[in-house]
Amino acid sequence: MTSMTGDDLVTILTRLGVDVTTVGETEVGARCPVHHMVTGKDDRSPSWSMSLNTGLWICYACGARGNLSQLVSQLTGDPEEVDAVNQFIVESGIERLQQSINGDEVVTTRPTPDMDAFRRFKEVPGQLLEYRGLDPDTTFRYGIRWDPEPRHWIIPIVAPNGDLWGWQAKGKNYFRNVPNGVSKSHTLFGLEQCRAPTVLLVESPLDVVRLSSLRLGYATTALASYGAHVSAEQLKIIVSKADKLVLALDNDEAGICAAERVARDCPRPRNGITFLRYEHTNAKDIGDMTSDEITEAVSGASGLPWWL
Numbered sequence: 001m002t003s004m005t006g007d008d009l010v011t012i013l014t015r016l017g018v019d020v021t022t023v024g025e026t027e028v029g030a031r032c033p034v035h036h037m038v039t040g041k042d043d044r045s046p047s048w049s050m051s052l053n054t055g056l057w058i059c060y061a062c063g064a065r066g067n068l069s070q071l072v073s074q075l076t077g078d079p080e081e082v083d084a085v086n087q088f089i090v091e092s093g094i095e096r097l098q099q100s101i102n103g104d105e106v107v108t109t110r111p112t113p114d115m116d117a118f119r120r121f122k123e124v125p126g127q128l129l130e131y132r133g134l135d136p137d138t139t140f141r142y143g144i145r146w147d148p149e150p151r152h153w154i155i156p157i158v159a160p161n162g163d164l165w166g167w168q169a170k171g172k173n174y175f176r177n178v179p180n181g182v183s184k185s186h187t188l189f190g191l192e193q194c195r196a197p198t199v200l201l202v203e204s205p206l207d208v209v210r211l212s213s214l215r216l217g218y219a220t221t222a223l224a225s226y227g228a229h230v231s232a233e234q235l236k237i238i239v240s241k242a243d244k245l246v247l248a249l250d251n252d253e254a255g256i257c258a259a260e261r262v263a264r265d266c267p268r269p270r271n272g273i274t275f276l277r278y279e280h281t282n283a284k285d286i287g288d289m290t291s292d293e294i295t296e297a298v299s300g301a302s303g304l305p306w307w308l
Helices: 006-015 035-039 068-076 079-092 115-119 126-132 136-141 205-214 232-241 253-265 291-299
Strands: 020-023 027-030 048-051 057-059 145-147 152-158 164-171 174-178 198-202 220-224 244-247 273-275
Touching (some): 006 020, 115 164, 152 205, 232 253
Parallel strands (some): 198 220, 244 273
Antiparallel strands (some): 048 057, 152 164
């Protein structure tokens, strides 16, 4: 089975009038081409991506998703254009582009991480930890490492059973999942440390470490979904761990849309779902808050969504 190249996909998307913004090793990013159909507004902050391996796409802001053929149909309504794309799919041998969409990444054979490469990463420099309010011992315990060249955070992707599946390399305007094809949608960051009855769901793994670094003194821990998209599998894992769920996704368009979907679709934990308090701060997420603001945001969580 093969995957199309970035050039192949950009050619098709440009032909459809899609505003492509980034071309990576595993996906193409763009302004969501169906955003206006869903929300009545244009996608001003690019939040759409399509996989080069599967052709599946998602907008993390409006929640729209589908495959390449469906996108062509939505944007053109031209049967001949749809047939032409489907023929390209067949000729390229990327049969998975024809499958139905269930909202999650497709997982076949799981890639094997290079354990020796992971062990060569360094401890995060103290100056960076201090700047982000992260405790050194807590950061190391969560497996966060540092690649000094080219200055990337190394964030482990750990299976629910504790096996290392891979990692995410993150830098300024850069991220890459290693190895290619590693699935984040079937786990959450921080699972191996999660023992408290109340779980905060955040987007960024570094926000998990920030919360744990504060040692707030009550039975609360955090899990991260590695981004705004929260899969059905991740929701199942959360409910198996938590008596109470606090939605603490980012206070931006993508985070609010994701929180709305989670509140709607997540099976209810025994003690229900509440929402982080954002009203007292201009922060986008926990990582932007002071320690006092985080304490107030968590203790003030309520059943009223913060964006209402």
